[in-house]
Amino acid sequence: MPQHVQGVIAPGRNEPVRVETIVIPDPGPGEAVVKIQACGVCHTDLHYKQGAINDEFPFLLGHEAAGIVESVGEGVTDVTPGDFVVLNWRAVCGTCRACERGRPWYCFATHNAKQKMTLLDGTELSPALGIGAFAEKTLVAAGQCTKVDPTVAPEVAGLLGCGVMAGIGAAINTGNVGRGDTVAVIGCGGVGDAAIVGSRLAGAAKIIAVDIDDRKLDKAREMGATHTVNSRSSDAVEAIRELTGGFGADVVIEAVGRPETYEQAFYARDLAGTVVLVGVPSPEMKLELPLLDVFGRGGALKSSWYGDCLPSRDFPMLIDLHQQGRIDLAAFVTETIGLGDVEKAFARMHEGDVLRSVVVL
Incomplete structure (x- = not known):
């Protein structure tokens, strides 16, 4: 009834x-x-x-x-x-x-x-x-x-x-963050902070949080970011390169979903590095990049659907990690x-x- x-x-x-x-x-x-x-x-x-x-x-x-x-x-x-x-x-x-x-x-x-x-x-x-x-x-x-x-x-x-799985999965499943990697996360809302948690869980050596709000950057540090960049007052790409020996990050996770932040992610990665788009763009947004740069920088440009998760596998695992105090x-x-x-x-x-x-x- x-x-x-x-x-x-x-x-x-x-x-x-x-x-x-x-x-x-x-x-x-x-x-x-x-x-x-x-x-x-x-x-x-x-x-x-x-x-x-x-x-x-x-x-x-x-x-x-x-x-x-x-x-x-x-x-x-x-x-x-x-x-x-x-x-x-x-x-x-x-x-x-x-x-x-x-x-x-x-x-x-x-x-x-x-x-x-x-x-x-x-x-x-x-x-x-x-x-x-x-x-x-x-x-x-x-x-x-x-x-x-x-x-x-x-x-x-x-x-x-939704959000926590999307962010953790963007790091672990889509970005394949590994031990010793350098990771930059652009956008430190719920999904971005979850990507920070996922990167730390995967053993990343350096996790750089990027946002325009110092309050969010403070929270990102609490979640496990090792460095923060306020992109309102600093050039995000240059700051990430400076923090990675001039090379760029191995994995850059874009958790905003805007063309300008995606472009930052593209140029802030190391040669043969990976960009993961987990931020959701709106239908009217367009992206323009020099095709030669796409070819010449190599690596991978990925979109992360729901953190590429398998709920039956990932939800119980993350709950167990939470219960163990690991996240x-x-x-x-x-x-x-x-x-x-x-x-x-x-x-x-x-x-x-x-x-x-x-x-x-």
């Missing part, structure tokens, strides 16, 4: 978000209803509100979440009611050409729930990244549920659902808030006051 719950919707481009009653259908084949315990406020949710991703309003926001499986549909065997799960937005299909070649983290046919959640008047909602977790409960594809250690705090576990996921949580505070959280995000606001239900 359909359930009525409270959730946060974005009704139209740049309109204030509001709490509405959401209708959650019973799970169909391959689907699950999850009772949300915590959900991080991610910059991608702000992009949805601004219409920077698409215009399929109204959106049910929220996607960086953890909770308890309440019910499952026909054919679901990987999770059962009562399981504590982190939600992911790339549920792999297992049958596309990437999956069949043993590279499921590149799955080209990821899937979401087939049924739609709605408002009381029947208006269909577009769930952010196929999840929609700023709500007391949500409907997802069962493959979007990843079981993890139930003793971890939900507000910590949920962060793996501090709780350090990403600046504040916990309620459903009615999401609009204020967006304002704080815009002002650079928080690393992560987390909605706790």
Whole structure:
């Protein structure tokens, strides 16, 4: 029987978000209803509100979440009611050409729930990244549920659902940061700081954090950066080269998603070094680079989709590392808030006051 719950919707481009009653259908084949315990406020949710991703309003926001499986549909065997799960937005299909070649983290046919959640008047909602977790409960594809250690705090576990996984994965999975490497991270929000954590975990010898906000650079040092560069007052490329013996970094992770910061990343890497783009650009952005420089500098230019993660492998591993004290996921949580505070959280995000606001239900 359909359930009525409270959730946060974005009704139209740049309109204030509001709490509405959401209708959650019973799970169909391959689907699950999850009772949300915590959900991080991610910059991608702000992009949805601004219409920077698409215009399929109204959106049910929220996607960086953890909770308890309440019910499952026909054919679901990987999770059962009562399981504590982190939600992911790339549920792999297992049958596309990437999956069949043993590279499921590149799955080209990821899937979401087939049924739609709605408002009381029947208006269909577009769930952010196929999840929609700023709500007391949500409907997802069962493959979007990843079981993890139930003793971890939900507000910590949920962060793996997007930003923290994207950043750690950009360093470890996409950038292949290794022991003794030099790494530069451009943009020190949640994803950039997670890339710093990932680089430290991988054994990088030098981690250079770049941002225009000294508050964020101070936090980056707490997360493991060995050096910081304020690119508002210094030339980022020259500063990175100076800190790396004139060569540039082995891996440069761009966590902003803008042409000018990508260009900095391109020229701040060593010859045959790697650039990883994990910041999300908007559709109108264009990049222009001399093709001779692309050829002559060698190396690799990579984009990192969700940190090239495999949730079933990476989420439990990172939770275990957190439980062992080897990474501090709780350090990403600046504040916990309620459903009615999401609009204020967006304002704080815009002002650079928080690393992560987390909605706790």
